[in-house]
Amino acid sequence: MRQFRNTPIRQSWKKREFDLEPLVVSRTQTKVHDENLLILADNLKAMKYLLLNGFKEKIDLVYIDPPFYSGASYYHRASKRTDLAFKDTWSNQVNLYMNMIYPRxxxxxxxxxxxxxxxxxLDWHASHYVKIAMDExxxxxNFRNEIIVKRGRKKNLLYQFEKVDRMHTANDIILWYSKYPSTKFCKPLVPADLKSKWMSFWSNTNRPTMRxxxxxxxxxxxxxxxxxxxxNKAIQNYELYAKKYEMNYPxxxxxxxxxxxxxxxxxRSTVKYPEYWIPPKTRKIIDNLWLDIESYNYSTGFSTEKHNALLERIIGLFSIPNSIVSDLFCGSGTALVAAEKMGRRWIGxxxxxxxxxxxKERLGKTRYDFVTL
Ligand SMILES: C[S@@+](CC[C@H](N)C(=O)[O-])C[C@H]1O[C@@H](n2cnc3c(N)ncnc32)[C@H](O)[C@@H]1O
Incomplete structure (x- = not known):
């Protein structure tokens, strides 16, 4: 059987110790936070702080957009300067990356x-490893969906080559897990403009009682x-319409x-089976292919900035007003801005x-506590 190059990957995650032992906080570090909260810290430390400050089992939706194991460094480009924002470099050792993500x-x-x-x-670099970790x-x-979203605006550069060794990657992946399997969510409806239509009233699912x-x-x-x-009621409805009203209204x-x-x-005499009418719809239920919205944005100069549309969709569909939303790898803060706009409490x-x-610049005058750990 084929061995992993830097084996043993999975065992090394399991051996990892990350209990709360080293976290003895002084009284001054325990604080009641009623406001939104922005923390400057390694998020392992921040999460321990949150657990000790009343947030155990209190956060309703977590979105994270961690480093992807891409091997690159990322910058914030402002008009007059470029600053290194963070590094996603792991010496090509996926173990190191997994040892970062697993305890978090x-x-x-x-x-x-x-x-x-x-x-x-995530994207193709490590989503398969992270999915195994999340299954554990x-x-x-509690796995819900793998959501496919559009990758940034990068051009397909393959046109310039005579031969290529692979296809251009046009998607990122969002893994969605719940805490418990019994949790149910409202139907994921998004705005749509679907015209009314007639469809066959016959279906090939075999149910003799419906014949x-x-x-x-x-x-x-x-x-x-x-x-x-x-x-029968729907047939009567159409007969009445055809007899008395068809002349007057569509x-x-x-x-x-x-x-x-x-x-x-x-x-209709020309069509084999009866047809039923599907009314026009202003909303439709979405599936896991989210190609209708952008997932990246370029408004702040932060090179991995995600799009408000993506975060507003996730937060709007899968959390309720006043619940607590958190992004612990918040980068330029897209999730926090979306949470604030949608009336959720947030922790970044x-x-x-x-x-x-x-x-801080994006949040402007928004109220929040700021903590440095
Ligand atoms: C891909 S970016 C997030 C982008 C963000 N979603 C946005 O819309 O701008 C990942 C962020 O994770 C942060 N990060 C990486 N490791 C971290 C850690 N251990 N603790 C806290 N933040 C971390 C990086 O500094 C970076 O800003």
Whole structure:
């Protein structure tokens, strides 16, 4: 069997000790934080501080966008200067990276509320290792989705070459885990502009009890989509519309006037099966492919800045107003800005002073406690 080059990867994470022992805090370090909180510190220290200051099982949504194990350094480019913001260099040793991320994910689990969940933004470099670690830490049963988001604006540079050794990577990955498997979320609805349409009322799922007769015939296989009672009512609705109102209004206008509740089924002689009407929709349920929004932004000069649209979607869909949202690798603070805008409480942390200076500027007059550890 093939061996990992820097074996044993998984065992080395497990041997890692990261208990709370060294964290003996003085009275002056215990503080009640009612405000939002911005911490300048290594987040391992920050999380221990949070655990000792009343945040155990209190955070409802954690989004982190840690270093990706990319091997690069990242900068903040302002008009007159360029500052090193952070390094994502690990001497090509994924063990070192995993030994950084594993204990941090474990402490995040202790901070998460019972209904809480965590979103970890990564890319192809290490998402597969981190997923295995998260399966261990959060439990496979708490895995929710791998969300595919757009990578930055980088051009596909492959056009310039005669031959290539791989395809351009156009996506990042967000791993979503909950704390407990029983947690349920509201349906993930986003704005949409979907026109009304007619669809076949027959489906090939085989349910003999749903093969009743309408328009004088019943299907031999498959099924009708709705119960007999509901279908008959929808047929009557359409017959009434066709007889009395079709001359005056298009169906959609009639449906609006009737309070947007009526359902319709029709049978056209040219089409084999009856059809049911799907009303126009202003919202749609999304799946795990989030290619409709940007995930990177370039508004602050912080080179790994994520897009507000991405953070507003995560926070808006998977947390509720006044709950506590945290980003412990907050960089330029996109998650904190989105949380503030959406009426959530927030806790941010970063070990880079360069990053936090960008956060402070973005937050402007927003109220928060600032702690340096
Ligand atoms: C990819 S950036 C986050 C970008 C952020 N999502 C944004 O929208 O700007 C990762 C951040 O993690 C911070 N970081 C890395 N290791 C850390 C640690 N151990 N503790 C706290 N912050 C850390 C870096 O300083 C960097 O700002």
């Amino acid at each position: 994910l474990s402490l995040i689990r202790s901070l998460l509320s019972r209904e809480g969940s965590i979103f970890v933004h 830490i959060f439990g496979i049963e 009743y007769s309408i328009f004088g015939s019943a299907p031999q296989r498959g099924q009708w989509k709705w119960s007999k009672e509901r279908a 169906l959609e206008e009639y449906w609006e006037k009737q309070g947007r509740i009526l359902e319709f089924i029709r049978k 942390c970063d070990s880079s002073e360069v990053a936090l200076s960008v956060v």
